[in-house]
Amino acid sequence: xxxxxxxxxxxxxxxxxxxxxxxxxxxxxxxxxxxxxxxxxxxxxxxxxxxxxxxxxxxxxxxxxxxxxxxxxxxxxxxxxxxxxxxxxxxxxxxxxxxxxxxxxxxxxxxxxxxxxxxxxxxxxxxxxxxxxxxxxxxxxxxxxxxxxxxxxxxxxxxxxxxxxxxxxxxxxxxxxxxxxxxxxxxxxxxxxxxxxxxxxxxxxxxxxxxxxxxxxxxxxxxxxxxxxxxxxxxxxxxxxxxxxxxxxxxxxxxxxxxxxxxxxxxxxxxxxxxxxxxxxxxxxxxxxxxxxxxxxxxxxxxxxxxxxxxxxxxxxxxxxxxxxxxxxxxxxxxxxxxxxxxxxxxxxxxxxxxxxxxxxxxxxxxxxxxxxxxxxxxxxxxxxxxxxxxxxxxxxxxxxxxxxxxxxxxxxxxxxxxxxxxxxxxxxxxxxxxxxxxxxxxxxxxxxxxxxxxxxxxxxxxx
Amino acid sequence: xxxxxxxxxxxxxxxxxxxxxxxxxxxxxxxxxxxxxxxxxxxxxxxxxxxxxxxxxxxxxxxxxxxxxxxxxxxxxxxxxxxxxxxxxxxxxxxxxxxxxxxxxxxxxxxxxxxxxxxxxxxxxxxxxxxxxxxxxxxxxxxxxxxxxxxxxxxxxxxxxxxxxxxxxxxxxxxxxxxxxxxxxxxxxxxxxxxxxxxxxxx
Numbered sequence: 001x002x003x004x005x006x007x008x009x010x011x012x013x014x015x016x017x018x019x020x021x022x023x024x025x026x027x028x029x030x031x032x033x034x035x036x037x038x039x040x041x042x043x044x045x046x047x048x049x050x051x052x053x054x055x056x057x058x059x060x061x062x063x064x065x066x067x068x069x070x071x072x073x074x075x076x077x078x079x080x081x082x083x084x085x086x087x088x089x090x091x092x093x094x095x096x097x098x099x100x101x102x103x104x105x106x107x108x109x110x111x112x113x114x115x116x117x118x119x120x121x122x123x124x125x126x127x128x129x130x131x132x133x134x135x136x137x138x139x140x141x142x143x144x145x146x147x148x149x150x151x152x153x154x155x156x157x158x159x160x161x162x163x164x165x166x167x168x169x170x171x172x173x174x175x176x177x178x179x180x181x182x183x184x185x186x187x188x189x190x191x192x193x194x195x196x197x198x199x200x201x202x203x204x205x206x207x208x209x210x211x212x213x214x215x216x217x218x219x220x221x222x223x224x225x226x227x228x229x230x231x232x233x234x235x236x237x238x239x240x241x242x243x244x245x246x247x248x249x250x251x252x253x254x255x256x257x258x259x260x261x262x263x264x265x266x267x268x269x270x271x272x273x274x275x276x277x278x279x280x281x282x283x284x285x286x287x288x289x290x291x292x293x294x295x296x297x298x299x300x301x302x303x304x305x306x307x308x309x310x311x312x313x314x315x316x317x318x319x320x321x322x323x324x325x326x327x328x329x330x331x332x333x334x335x336x337x338x339x340x341x342x343x344x345x346x347x348x349x350x351x352x353x354x355x356x357x358x359x360x361x362x363x364x365x366x367x368x369x370x371x372x373x374x375x376x377x378x379x380x381x382x383x384x385x386x387x388x389x390x391x392x393x394x395x396x397x398x399x400x401x402x403x404x405x406x407x408x409x410x411x412x413x414x415x416x417x418x419x420x421x422x423x424x425x426x427x428x429x430x431x432x433x434x435x436x437x438x439x440x441x442x443x444x445x446x447x448x449x450x451x452x453x454x455x456x457x458x459x460x461x462x463x464x
Numbered sequence: 465x466x467x468x469x470x471x472x473x474x475x476x477x478x479x480x481x482x483x484x485x486x487x488x489x490x491x492x493x494x495x496x497x498x499x500x501x502x503x504x505x506x507x508x509x510x511x512x513x514x515x516x517x518x519x520x521x522x523x524x525x526x527x528x529x530x531x532x533x534x535x536x537x538x539x540x541x542x543x544x545x546x547x548x549x550x551x552x553x554x555x556x557x558x559x560x561x562x563x564x565x566x567x568x569x570x571x572x573x574x575x576x577x578x579x580x581x582x583x584x585x586x587x588x589x590x591x592x593x594x595x596x597x598x599x600x601x602x603x604x605x606x607x608x609x610x611x612x613x614x615x616x617x618x619x620x621x622x623x624x625x626x627x628x629x630x631x632x633x634x635x636x637x638x639x640x641x642x643x644x645x646x647x648x649x650x651x652x653x654x655x656x657x658x659x660x661x662x663x664x665x666x667x
Contacts, residue, residue: 147656164621
């Protein structure tokens with residue numbers, strides 16, 4: 001058995017099977033399978049012979065398809081644990097928010113395609129797999145009874161535009177490597193590459209589909225998609241920089257990433273502070289965090305890779321809890337506008353508490369999961385001009401303002417309204433686990449240490 | 465010599481079809497013009513890839529058109545969404561096609577110098593498809609027209625990428641992307657046609 005079969009083909013086929021199952025089985029099977037795959041990746045190292053009873057088992061590294069290889073190295077094990085672990089949380093969470101029946105099946109297929117994108121060689125082909133995964137997400141976001149909004153069309157267009165730019169830039173960069181003195185080719189390939197990643201990572205102003213999507217579609221499905229695509233896009237970008245190290249060491253490219261990230265963070269923060277829709281606030285907060293990741297991609301520091309994973313790990317949990325809380329509120333309020341959600345804290349106290357914890361974790365509030373990564377980021381930014389830190393602080397202040405406004409609206413009930421708990425037991429269990437996780441990662445950030453020690457090994461040239 | 469003439473004719477056909485897509489409102493004519501673009505793209509692709517792979521791309525393209533055509537003809541009460549206030553006049557369509565022609569003419573020689581061996585008609589045809597596709601995306605908010613723009617752009621990319629990458633896996637994945645776009649487009653065209661919300665789904 002080879003690793004790509006276990007972590008790509010098997011979940012993909014299982015995802016197809018789950019599409020035909022009722023939801024109560026789908027969430028259990030999908031969530032269980034994702035958790036099992038995460039545990040397998042953790043306890044069964046790839047390419048290492050293990051004795052199971054009298055049998056010697058070894059998971060092979062690669063598989064060939066049409067002359068090209070899909071390779072999952074031993075170093076990928078922890079990454080697979082992280083990805084399938086967070087995916088399991090999303091799939092188990094489906095039971096709570098009454099998401100669509102096909103969420104788990106399509107979600108599992110999307111995750112397996114995204115894992116294929118980190119396994120494929122040459123790694124440039126990942127752009128194609130990311131595009132296929134994005135297309136697979138469309139039925140997840142738009143039910144047949146709902147007219148497609150503009151956010152979904154823009155999402156499709158931007159993801160499709162990213163693919164050709166990245167594929168072509170990759171081909172040009174190979175030529176640049178052969179003749180590095182050719183400045184014209186270097187500049188052209190660099191510009192094309194930056195355009196491709198701008199579409200893929202949603203650099204300002206190409207992120208406008210994210211808040212639109214969270215306004216038009218299910219917050220849970222949109223949250224899952226934003227988590228999955230942005231996480232794998234960031235890993236793909238790291239792979240690119242690791243392969244073409246001169247891009248990372250070039251001051252021009254480094255500056256482009258840093259300024260793009262800062263601009264994303266500050267614009268998302270400012271826009272977030274002015275929103276009157278809880279879904280759109282989540283969208284801008286996700287963009288803000290993506291901006292920080294893009295900024296970290298440009299940092300000329302040995303710890304940049306660790307910092308990116310430190311940003312990515314709590315982000316998965318924050319988005320899960322936040323999207324779950326919004327889904328529960330949406331069932332009551334139908335629309336997530338401030339006017340519709342006013343005073344819901346008295347009816348759904350635990351949901352609002354979990355939402356506030358996720359929101360404040362995104363801000364980087366001490367004792368929450370997002371704090372250690374912000375601390376690391378501020379430390380890294382200390383080596384750069386103070387203006388960068390000021391703008392990141394401005395973006396953070398915007399997200400904090402949005403949190404204060406959202407909380408004020410959710411708490412703004414009539415004076416005589418009584419407090420009550422209307423969440424179901426599954427809601428309470430899921431939200432409690434999620435919120436506890438956010439506090440746990442904030443109180444004991446060393447839990448992530450083993451991941452942070454091992455994951456940078458995937459990009460050894462960058463981490464060196 | 466004959467091959468070069470046909471290649472230039474293919475580039476001219478691409479320009480003509482692009483002008484039709486930009487100026488004509490009837491979806492049948494637009495899909496027909498996209499079919500003509502796929503035919504021209506097929507010829508340009510076979511300048512660098514084996515005939516069999518070029519044929520596969522042509523068949524994929526025509527399947528895409530069939531999927532979109534069947535869906536659009538079956539969609540009842542379909543309303544075109546052109547509420548953005550963007551220029552819709554035929555005059556603007558011709559202006560945009562002219563811009564695409566000028567940019568392609570200007571850029572083709574430079575790209576030929578940058579990547580020798582691509583052949584100028586191949587570059588010109590590819591650029592025309594990419595530029596008109598992106599312009600189409602910029603001037604429409606209608607779903608079907610946006611999809612046609614996206615598919616044109618993708619066909620242009622495939623023409624130029626075929627000259628530099630001959631992997632069967634890439635050809636297969638690009639075919640999946642094209643068919644996937646058509647299926648997703650068909651799904652989005654049909655979305656909203658179901659009257660009631662299924663039980664258990666989120667509001």
